[in-house]
Amino acid sequence: AQKVTQAQTEISVVEKEDVTLDCVYETRDTTYYLFWYKQPPSGELVFLIRRNSFDEQNEISGRYSWNFQKSTSSFNFTITASQVVDSAVYFCALSEARAGKSTFGDGTTLTVKP
Amino acid sequence: DSGVTQTPKHLITATGQRVTLRCSPRSGDLSVYWYQQSLDQGLQFLIHYYNGEERAKGNILERFSAQQFPDLHSELNLSSLELGDSALYFCASSVEESWGEAFFGQGTRLTVV
Numbered sequence: 001a002q003k004v005t006q007a008q009t010e011i012s013v014v015e016k017e018d019v020t021l022d023c024v025y026e027t028r029d030t031t032y033y034l035f036w037y038k039q040p041p042s043g044e045l046v047f048l049i050r051r052n053s054f055d056e057q058n059e060i061s062g063r064y065s066w067n068f069q070k071s072t073s074s075f076n077f078t079i080t081a082s083q084v085v086d087s088a089v090y091f092c093a094l095s096e097a098r099a100g101k102s103t104f105g106d107g108t109t110l111t112v113k114p
Numbered sequence: 115d116s117g118v119t120q121t122p123k124h125l126i127t128a129t130g131q132r133v134t135l136r137c138s139p140r141s142g143d144l145s146v147y148w149y150q151q152s153l154d155q156g157l158q159f160l161i162h163y164y165n166g167e168e169r170a171k172g173n174i175l176e177r178f179s180a181q182q183f184p185d186l187h188s189e190l191n192l193s194s195l196e197l198g199d200s201a202l203y204f205c206a207s208s209v210e211e212s213w214g215e216a217f218f219g220q221g222t223r224l225t226v227v
Contacts, residue, residue, distance in 0.1 A: 033213060044116060045204065045218040091157060095213035101170035102147075102213050104157040 002027045004094050006105035013082055014113050021077045021108045023092030029053075031097040034068065034075045039107070040088040048090075051075065053097075082112045117141065120205050120219035128227055132193040135222045139186055139207030145169075146188040147208075147216060148180055152201035163188055164211045195226045 003026040013019045025034065036048040049059060051068050059066045063080045079086055089109050095102035117140035127133055139146050148160040159172035163182035174180075177195075182188040192199060202223050206216040 035213075043202070044220050045206070047215050047217065050214055096170070097212055101162065101172055102159050104159070106156045 002029075002032075002094050002096075002103040004092050004103050004105035006090075006092055006108050008108045009106070010109045010111070012111045012113065015084060016081050017112075018078060018080050019082050019110065019112075021079075021090050021092075021110065023075045023077065023105060025073050025075065025092070025094045027094060029096060033095045033097060035091075035093040035095070035102075036066065036075075036077050037091045037093060037104075038088045039091065045091070048077075079110075082110075084112050084114055086110060087112045116217040116219065118205060118207050118217050118219035120203075120222050122222060123220065124223045124225075126225045126227060127195060129195055129197060131195050131226075132191065133195065133224065135190040135192070135203055135205075135224075137188045137190070137205030137207075137219060139188070139205075140217055143207035143209050143217070144186065145208045145211060145216070146182050146186070147206040147213070148174075148188070148190050149204040149206065150201045151204060151221070155201075157204075160190070162213075169211065192224070197226050200224055200226045 005024045032053045034051045038046045065078045067076045089107040091107045092105040119138040121136045144165045146163045150158045160174040161180050162170040180190045202221045204221045206218045208216040
């Protein structure tokens, strides 16, 4: 069975601080995908990144970066120089490679204060 | 705007009733996914359709059913509704058969009273 754990329920930072959201996963599959989604107060889910289990390269996109470590089954997400607009619930998710069965973590609520 | 349209946005109904939620995917997307988001259970995958065929099933109750039509829109039918079915139901679509860059609709807020 697949499982995704986001141990941090809530994080509060002051604007311009860096913040890392942790994600640990469990799966028996050798091929799988990992994702991060953002759910702002407006409610819709916004795709941020997908990572293939064979690709352990870290990725940077603007102020966002992701650290995938297969050895520790972790896929952490860092926001550099956080902004108030980053305030949202962030979900880490894991899916089978072939079909769309996915498992989401419980989410981390990030509050960035001015 | 993600391009995924869900109707209705809000629905209030009584226990024991049946409702149908509708999802129109983005143009060109063949995959449709349904999710349930509630406070106690979080975001739960329900079912995935690709080009009209069921591809994967998650924690979907027997009282719930879904289908994807030839024009690729999808409907989620919820019957014999219970108070615990109150939740936000999301639909997402993507081009790929596997879970990829999926675009979510704004959801249907179902309240069972």
